[in-house]
Amino acid sequence: MLIEPLLTGHTIPKIGFGTWNIGGGMSPDYSQDARGLAAIRAALETGYTHFDTAEMYANGHTEELLARAIRETRTPREKLFLTTKVWTNHLRTPETIKACENSLRRLQTDYLDLYLIHWPGSVPLEDTVRALNDLTRRGLVRAVGVSNFDLPLLHRAQAACETPLVNNQVPYSLHHREYAQNGVLAYCQQNGIVLTAYTPVEKGRVGTNPGLQTLARKHGATPTQIALAWLIHQPRVITIPMSHNPAHILENFRAREVKLDEDDIKQLNALK
Template identity: 35%
Template structure:
């Protein structure tokens, strides 16, 4: 979750919890810690309802640096543990050192699980070689209708190695399909026929596989309500094919797209 109007964001978090949307994602990078403070304030009295995730910046991810960063995040979030702690993207510090720190934090009860973010297949192969199968809780990556690059190799690899995918920016980053474009018209046609919104259809498309999850930004209660309704929407194979055609996969890029 990124920075927005504090009052609206807190109302959105509370509304999400009321609707059963319990995964709250943040990072030390967002607002240089300000977003973690905002989330911490919003979760006072409701921490037990939340699966709380945060991330450490690569340049902080040494063995000792990871511990310090985690402690600072815990303080800002007003909690004694994180449910999930991730390396924000691959960096220069040896990955084995970061993973060792994560495992120590698990043993200390500071985090329940650890994962990674913005890791391509090669990065994951390295992490799996260090940690072993079953230790990487997730790989959080960019994924939306207009950016489907992870479908080339990353999704099959993660499925084969039991690493769940968490899609960030599932509506694009301020670049949701224009309703005047051919692809946007197809998206809206499916939404109209189903009596739902275009964003609900877009989200349902990403969630068509059971090992893929999504963390749409929702800074207003009405956004949260829209997202919650998408959870009950299942697209037909014909609707999925229409969207795959309207939003073509394209060539595999040289590097993993990220924000």
């Protein structure tokens, strides 16, 4: 299955493209524009349609580069699923609304497919969700979600949200299963919430686990593809690997083609 349904009735691709570090880190690095644009263009040409970004990435510049690559490749907006996030300095109601409007302007679009609270902050959560409700009513945002939320916070966000909360984006990979252990994954799966696994290739290190070699050979795949396939095999789980390298961009996308069987899953579940 290459997509997951969202509680709003929309769908989200199982493998999307992460954009952290494209065009800078916490601040823009314009010397990296050509490299960042080439990476996003390669992702678009490979067939990725879900792009995950954030106002915090390169202080808004990553959103600008994403818009530029979409424009330059003449990719129709309706083919894309765009996710962005409000940062912790904009969690008061009017500031979240302004932050979203600024993201829309930088992304050169009139709606977001998914808008997330990037991290919980010190502002009462209900203030931020009030803004998400307003943005949804105005049609600027099709679906809303959160990121880095534990179970109590997830429940609180759901209670305040007028529309179904569709997504929690958390760190999740073969060697980092904290959000499976703390009950968030099971809760999402039982309640139709999509869990987006971030840092899924562990910055390139996941494939070095020798336990992946045999399965990789069995499937004619790479160890990294096996690690990604393990994630997306799980119901309600999607993922968003990032890369500047066109070979890795293709390799990660083609993890969709790996069909793991029950024995494979058992082995991977037990892998340390």
